[in-house]
Amino acid sequence: MAIEAALAEAGSFCDIVREHAQERGDTPAFTYGEETITFAELDENSNRVANALAAFGVKKGERVAFLGKNHPLYFEALLGAAKIGAVMTPVNWRLAAPEVAYILDNCCARVVFVGEGFADVLARVRGQAPDVEQVIGIDAPDHAGTDYRIWRDGFPARPPATRVGLEDDALQLYTSGTTGRPKGAVMTHGSILSSRDAVGQGEMRSWQEPVEGDVTLLAMPCFHISGTGTGIGTMVAGSNSIVLPEYDPTKALELIENYNISKIFLVPAAIQILLNHPRVKEVDFSRLKYVTYGASPIPLELMREAMEVLGCGFVQMYGMTETSGTIVALDPEHHVPEGSPRMRSVGTPLPGVEVKIIDEEGNTLPASTVGEIATRSSKNMSRYWNNPEATAETIDEDGWLRTGDAGYLDEDGYLYIHDRVKDMIISGGENVYPAEVENALYAHPKVADVAVIGIPSEKWGEEVKACVVVKAGEELTESELIQHAREHIAGYKCPKSVDFIEALPRNPSGKILRRELRAPYWEGKDRAVN
Known part of the structure; x- marks a missing residue:
């Protein structure tokens, strides 16, 4: 069949x-070291x-x-x-x-x-x-x-x-x-x-189509949809996944050479690490057909270098865990070395996916107007586990899921990410929510007030910065506070730097004005994501 x-x-x-x-019982499904x-x-x-x-x-x-x-x-x-x-x-x-x-x-x-x-x-x-x-x-x-x-x-x-x-x-x-x-x-x-609907209707894009003999490098972690989604996708396609325990550019280059890798999903930070490897110019990438990337935008200079060195097609993907992965994609033909307005977008919705831009009340906004991105398709999660309140806040009665991202659609249906409604930070492809970090930092007995923001990072896209008010009469160092955070939350969520300030900016209702804290670090940027 x-x-x-x-x-x-x-x-x-x-x-x-x-x-x-x-039908193809002898075909490798997964390869891991010497084991197939x-x-x-x-x-x-x-x-x-x-x-x-x-x-x-x-x-x-x-x-x-x-x-x-x-x-x-x-x-x-x-x-x-x-x-x-x-x-x-x-x-x-x-x-x-x-x-x-x-x-x-x-x-x-x-x-x-x-x-x-x-x-x-x-x-x-x-x-x-x-x-x-x-x-x-x-x-x-x-x-x-x-x-x-x-x-x-x-x-x-x-x-x-x-x-x-x-x-x-x-x-x-x-x-x-x-x-x-x-x-x-x-x-x-x-x-x-859900992609089977596109298959049945002949609507798959060329880079989505399963091809006999494809070999995929599974390099992203399986606790993310990027990792587990890739593995399930290759099982469904009947192709082989070469599994890396964790991302290692040296090992990735060896596997690309030894297994004729044809497809890889990487976050932009991982692409940059790969391109910085001393052996990258020696590797034969001729069998590599597509690098798909997502979780954060990619700078044009990095994309230009990746296209020159890897010589394959690139596909930008936009999606989230709650949408079972990719819902919008920018196809290879829109990736050009000289850059283009379309390269600032994340592409157009995949077959069967609806996307609209809404205001705070849920009203649909016209083209080129920034609002919250909402999506509806069979790819949406069914719910949050044992959390009906959060589910109701995210998915409405008509099946529209609020992504928490701010953006706009142009007249041709291309989606542009503008900002994040939820203040989320994406560092090296990992989602970091300020509230998680703030809760950990507040637990330090010398902290009176704290706000966490994302600031630009050449290596990670964004990195975590804490703005901290110390209790009167107390002294606190950056290293002491970061070490405290490491005892409570994952290392990638911990602040890379700390600013000690007299007071946090707040509006009349007491809400922290994160935009004021972020503004100096994002000055000169054309969008508040990196």
């Missing part, structure tokens, strides 16, 4: 993998995982979690969980222990898969995640409990009997929250497979 037909008939992405196993997992092995082993989870008592709709770096067995476990209607929840391994504990407790995971290097973290937080009953180590010699491969192979390879459909939950990814607590965005099989 052709990929297009399989997509059109699938009730879940499990069905598509099963189809690939029957074929589609036949992926289907059979995920059946074993499904039966093992079911035997433990995991039921449809329950969550399982994964704490570790990228690994093909993560996708095997994800697929196995999906086959019984359970939902994989990958946890950001860069988070501080209290943040890991919150997510495990919030998602109520009874089974946690842990990767090498994270057994100690999990052991420290077990007491704060009382639902966790079983821990399974994936190639984790530091974990003294159940070994994944032994556990998996103790169960039969027959397909489980559970019926899974497009409406069923499949994946739960946590996003940073404006209130300081992350929210679990729930994606269904339908939202993940």
Whole structure:
């Protein structure tokens, strides 16, 4: 059966993998170092995982979690969980222990898969995640409990009997929250497979089309939609993913050479790191067809250098966890070395995706008028996990999802990002919400008041700066405060610098005027994102 037909008939992405196993069983699905997992092995082993989870008592709709770096067995476990209607929840391994504990407790995971290097973290937080009953180590010699491969192979390879459909939950990814607590965005099989509608209608753009023999480098973390979305996408396409545990430019260049990589998704900071590598001019990139990039805009000079060195097509992607990934894209033909007005946009909506610009009351604004970006499509998440209030604030009764980004549409339907409604900072492709950082800094006994802003960074796009008012009679240093933050939140969220000031600017109602704090650092920039 052709990929297009399989997509059109699938009730879940499990069905598509099963189809690939029957028709191209010897084709590699994932490669990791010296290990290769074929589609036949992926289907059979995920059946074993499904039966093992079911035997433990995991039921449809329950969550399982994964704490570790990228690994093909993560996708095997994800697929196995999906086959019984359970939902994989990958946890950001860069988070501080209290943040890991919150997510495990919030998602109520009874089974946690842990990767090498994270057994100690999990052991420290077990007491704060009382639902966790079983821990399974994936190639984790530091974990003294159940070994994944032994556990998996103790169960039969027959397909489980559970019926899974497009409406069923499949994946739960946590996003940073404006209130300081992350929210679990729930994606269904339908939202993940929504691109199948474009396939069936022949509306896919050329860079989206699955091509036999494609090889994708999976370099972005699987706790993001960019990582898990890439892995699921290659499973659906029937192609091979070369998996990097974490982004390493030296290793990435080796894999591009050795595996004839044809597609990569990278954030702009990762592209810059790759181009700065001393070996980059020696590498043969002739098989590389597309670099897709997103999470933050890319400077024209960096794009020009990337086009010259890599010599492939570039696709800018705009989307978010809540939209199951990309909803708007700027196609390769709009990327030109000399630059163009269109290159300042993020492109046009993908087939089946609606985008509009709204004011605070939800009214649609005319072309070229800045407002909040809203979107509606089958790609939208179903809800925030156990958080109906946040869901109602984000998705209205007609299915329109507020992105929190400010921008405008031109007369031709191209979307331009102008600013962020939510004050979010994007540093190296990672979302950082000021409230999370502020909550951590407020916990320091010498801090009287604090506001966190994003300022331009040549390396990361933006970096975190804290503006701090110290309590009367106290003394506090930048290094002391940053070290305190590192004990409570992930390193990438911590301030890179601190300004100590007399008082924070506020409006009459007491709201911090972040724009006043940001203004000096963004002077001369034509938009307030970098």
